[in-house]
Amino acid sequence: MSNLKKVAELAQVSIATVSRVINNVDNVNPNTKAKVLNAIKKLDYYPNRVAQRLRNSSRKKNLLGLVLPDIQNPFYVDVVIGVEEFAYENNFAVMIGNFGQDQKKEKLYLEILQSEEVDGFIVAPFHGHDKNIKQIISNGYTVVCIDRGLLDSNVDVVKVDNENGTFKAIEYLISLGHKKIAHITGRLDIPTTFERISGYEKAMKKHGIKIDNKLIKSKKSDYASGVELMCELLDLSNPPTAVLTGNNLLTLGALETIHTKGYNIPDDISIIGFDDMYWANSLNPPLTAIRQSGYDIGKRAAELLLQRIQDPTRANSNVILNTELIIRKSCKDINAIKRIIV
Amino acid sequence: MSNLKKVAELAQVSIATVSRVINNVDNVNPNTKAKVLNAIKKLDYYPNRVAQRLRNSSRKKNLLGLVLPDIQNPFYVDVVIGVEEFAYENNFAVMIGNFGQDQKKEKLYLEILQSEEVDGFIVAPFHGHDKNIKQIISNGYTVVCIDRGLLDSNVDVVKVDNENGTFKAIEYLISLGHKKIAHITGRLDIPTTFERISGYEKAMKKHGIKIDNKLIKSKKSDYASGVELMCELLDLSNPPTAVLTGNNLLTLGALETIHTKGYNIPDDISIIGFDDMYWANSLNPPLTAIRQSGYDIGKRAAELLLQRIQDPTRANSNVILNTELIIRKSCKDINAIKRIIV
């Protein structure tokens, strides 16, 4: 690899001058500049980012840390793409840490990213009191939270209106005549979960439907929980006619159970998933879903983070994006249902 | 953030000594060591990886570059997890570049990762003559290729027996009585595609079935191509009774078309996907698939890369993992098919 010194030698100037033309800073004599540019080209030189970051301690280092709970979840893949695209347009690189819902791993990643001297973090906190995240904030890092906020902390947050999202979905189900509506939620210690439950409850109350706690199921936020909880629901003596699943993984798990048990969607049971998937149409039947754009969330978060890095005094903002109910074919009017679950 | 100097001051030793205990190198007096360890703890110190990497030019830097063509494809998500797990067990961090089948972006990522001073790369080359990858090899970087090899280059490769994978799948379809078997493949400039086509052809030939080139469809490797090519196939005057789709995205796209057009799987058409998905059971019907473990591929590649970093003189190896045909419910014996596609 070539370096500043080699470029400087070839161009017969000092390394300081080379650095100036690279960073497009100060005035450089056009002739000198041309010589330097020429040398850079000849040597196929690009600056060493490691040295730049070390040198620039406490200034712009062009590196973001992105810390995510579960990259198996397609929602977070979209977030990654959104962050990455915006970052690269602005000459930032992104280091990703996927902690798989494991707090120890989260801590490890956060440490590594700090020791990589990132400019700031985009994170989905484990829960509202995530102390690992609070630690990096008190270390002085710029942090933008996505998907979930952080209680008692001043941070930028980019998320979706979860309550309204489930509210709309449940109202839709009610409009179809459903009353026994189940809700399979994610981990109860994740703020998002609460907001979604709250939307569920509000819609039920608004329409005067009594809430049956046996129909609100929660365990973990993963595929296996979806399988298991859906099973419990279908085994109820008085099973639901519709279900709202709290994330992609839970949806997929629930779908497996429904199919395995030989139930038909939407004849036996209607289902709406929170989170749309780009292949929701590949499902049979196509899934009705509450769409939240991971891509937009990621992009917005990256934008916010870069703004705050430039201007740390900026007031905190709380960006709430809208969800969209995408009606496809996994829900049916209860009066049109032929078979009744026994 | 604390640094060596602060630790040294607190422990009342030189920074050299602190460095020695951190790296567990040379002999350090047990008492001194205890003092240092104590100071490290008190200050919650961990070393600055940026400084370490810069200092260790041309030695171990504990950073891997992982460059992938398409992180939307769940197969590559599994690869990421496999690489990451192995890397972290060995105290390596991973920087990921997702180039989305775009050669310019691939080049950019490769440059960034080089300028981040990675120890080596794990890459899925764009095609067999990928000149960006060849460049980094000639720059002296250690490279392990996954999924696809690199022609005319000495690199470690970890992949799957693609030919045998499709061969087994096609034989299975033939054993079910199918003769009009279509194959939707990925981009023709990806080596994997050729190997899979070759397995298809061998199986057909072995069983004396004439190959109909109209049934081998190829465009890009993405979801949209799956939708489109499946459509063309079903619109044929003499459509296939079975189809093998060349990757996850193509499978999902094909599924959408089949469902949209109102065809039934497996009554109207049988389908096998190359690449299993953890939620293949959520599909209706559950998808029969050729499983290649992205996780194992990633893990193995990381292992190989670390070995080669330790010992660059090591002979190149070509690791070919097996595929497994997972029979679920998306294929049917042709004699048992009730409806005939007109």
Add this chain to the structure above:
DNA sequence: CTGAAAGCGCTTACAG
């Protein structure tokens, strides 16, 4: 407009 020099946080040969 340009260069010499300091320094970012480390590791390691060298000296004692």
Add this chain to the structure above:
DNA sequence: CTGAAAGCGCTTACAG
């Protein structure tokens, strides 16, 4: 067993 010093590749205040 331990410390002083050089140096990794940069950027930038300082001097001219």
